[in-house]
Amino acid sequence: MNDLTGPENVLITLFDGAGAFWPALIVALGAGALHAVAPGHGKSVTAAYLIGTHGRYRDALRLGVVVALMHTVSVLALALAWVGLSSGAAAVGTEAVTAWLQVVAGVVVIGVGAHLTYRHLRGRTTHAHHGHGHGHGHGHGHGHGHGHAEVHDPWSARGLTALALSGGLVPSPSAFIVLVSGLLTGRSFGAVVLVLAFGAGMAVTLTGVGVVTVRGATMVRGRTPRLRALRTAAAWAPALAGVAVAIGGCLYLATAVTALSS
Amino acid sequence: MRSGLLARLCVPFIVAVVAVLVPAQTAAAHPFGPPSTARIAVDGDRVTLAWLPAEDDWVALGQSLGAFEDPATGADTTLTGEQKLARSAAVRDYLLAHVGVTQGGRPCAAELEPLERLLAEGARFGFECPEPVVTVDVRIAALTDLHQAYRTVLTSDTPAEPAKVLFTKAEDTRSVRFDAPEGGGVPLAVPAVALVAVLGVLVLLLVRRRAPAPPAASDKPAEPAATPGTGV
Numbered sequence: 001m002n003d004l005t006g007p008e009n010v011l012i013t014l015f016d017g018a019g020a021f022w023p024a025l026i027v028a029l030g031a032g033a034l035h036a037v038a039p040g041h042g043k044s045v046t047a048a049y050l051i052g053t054h055g056r057y058r059d060a061l062r063l064g065v066v067v068a069l070m071h072t073v074s075v076l077a078l079a080l081a082w083v084g085l086s087s088g089a090a091a092v093g094t095e096a097v098t099a100w101l102q103v104v105a106g107v108v109v110i111g112v113g114a115h116l117t118y119r120h121l122r123g124r125t126t127h128a129h130h131g132h133g134h135g136h137g138h139g140h141g142h143g144h145g146h147g148h149a150e151v152h153d154p155w156s157a158r159g160l161t162a163l164a165l166s167g168g169l170v171p172s173p174s175a176f177i178v179l180v181s182g183l184l185t186g187r188s189f190g191a192v193v194l195v196l197a198f199g200a201g202m203a204v205t206l207t208g209v210g211v212v213t214v215r216g217a218t219m220v221r222g223r224t225p226r227l228r229a230l231r232t233a234a235a236w237a238p239a240l241a242g243v244a245v246a247i248g249g250c251l252y253l254a255t256a257v258t259a260l261s262s
Numbered sequence: 263m264r265s266g267l268l269a270r271l272c273v274p275f276i277v278a279v280v281a282v283l284v285p286a287q288t289a290a291a292h293p294f295g296p297p298s299t300a301r302i303a304v305d306g307d308r309v310t311l312a313w314l315p316a317e318d319d320w321v322a323l324g325q326s327l328g329a330f331e332d333p334a335t336g337a338d339t340t341l342t343g344e345q346k347l348a349r350s351a352a353v354r355d356y357l358l359a360h361v362g363v364t365q366g367g368r369p370c371a372a373e374l375e376p377l378e379r380l381l382a383e384g385a386r387f388g389f390e391c392p393e394p395v396v397t398v399d400v401r402i403a404a405l406t407d408l409h410q411a412y413r414t415v416l417t418s419d420t421p422a423e424p425a426k427v428l429f430t431k432a433e434d435t436r437s438v439r440f441d442a443p444e445g446g447g448v449p450l451a452v453p454a455v456a457l458v459a460v461l462g463v464l465v466l467l468l469v470r471r472r473a474p475a476p477p478a479a480s481d482k483p484a485e486p487a488a489t490p491g492t493g494v
Binding site: 008 | 294295296410411413426427430433449453454457460463468
């Protein structure tokens with residue numbers, strides 16, 4: 001039990017105690033925000049992806065919102081199934097379903113990472129005569145990129161969506177427990193609102209991480225290195241980011257396979 | 263300049279290292295995640311109840327009660343964890359002290375069947391009540407003393423009201439009536455509507471995202487703008 005579960009404990013205690021709703025709502029927001037700080041939800045892989053694709057602030061915001069919405073869908077669907085099905089079948093099923101969701105998330109992340117690396121390598125081969133095609137620090141604002149092809153790369157958008165969906169696929173155990181408890185004690189509405197607040201808290205953290213990543217990457221990208229060797233090495237950063245994304249996916253997968261085989 | 267470049271080179275490595283060193287959170291880790299389950303059935307003045315926690319919950323319980331160490335012989339590697347739990351008097355005492363049934367304030371005599379196959383069948387209790395059972399108070403307080411997030415959902419094999427009952431640390435005793443007509447399930451309309459609504463918002467967001475972007479306002483009207491058709 002690590003320290004990050006503290007707010008989640010408080011949330012469950014407040015909800016079980018059936019006291020005032022507002023404190024529980026605020027704690028749900030905070031617990032969601034802190035939950036997103038804990039490992040998982042694709043923060044590392046998405047940060048790598050934002051670097052690898054030269055993501056924008058808008059991408060970071062969308063990412064946070066999509067992860068939070070997907071997570072809410074996941075918690076609602078799983079809790080509905082758990083309560084709706086006969087308890088014996090559901091008890092066995094939920095953990096397997098969760099692990100399989102993690103398998104799906106892992107495979108998606110590996111695919112996105114592999115594609116990012118492949119695309120970069122292919123791009124380098126195709127555009128070799130351009131030298132390195134990056135580092136276009138024109139200095140007039142950030143994020144709009146004056147119609148640069150990279151910004152409008154449809155695969156970049158799809159990759160980010162895929163990462164966001166996979167990041168929200170595995171439900172938070174504490175949000176799940178609050179919702180199941182609410183359904184079984186006649187407090188469905190309150191529990192659903194708390195789960196939504198939990199998702200909103202997650203969105204704040206994930207968007208924040210994304211914005212910091214984009215800001216950092218933009219600042220660093222604006223500088224053109226002098227040494228040719230270093231320039232070449234820097235041009236490989238997106239490919240390395242792709243590898244990092246794929247490694248993150250492998251870890252998801254390994255965790256899920258361990259859970260399934262134990 | 264070089265420091266910026268170094269930072270640029272380092273970021274993917276740092277991300278990879280963090281990803282490697284910090285394993286993903288186990289989504290179903292107890293006490294969070296799916297509650298333990300229990301099943302109850304009534305026949306005349308006899309109540310049967312099976313309490314079915316997950317395997318890691320049995321491990322947590324066994325460890326808290328010292329069931330995996332034999333004080334006489336020390337660590338024993340010849341028995342499985344399940345067998346050690348089954349032979350432990352502390353585990354039996356704990357279960358009998360934390361699961362109970364009362365009828366009109368009078369306790370129903372409890373017996374706990376041998377804890378064989380406890381991973382598959384759980385802890386199986388039989389309660390002899392003073393009178394034929396219509397309404398009883400069921401108490402399930404197991405595990406909640408270890409952590410407040412532990413909880414058990416009781417489902418009845420005999421038609422009962424309520425059909426599913428939640429036991430928490432805050433509320434470990436609940437009254438169950440067995441003369442109710444069948445069919446009173448858990449209302450699921452609110453979460454179902456919420457699921458459809460959130461799913462709808464998510465789909466809308468993703469569809470809008472895929473739609474072609476409106477032509478960007480150019481600060482240089484004469485410039486032949488970015489090629490259309492490559493929009494997201």
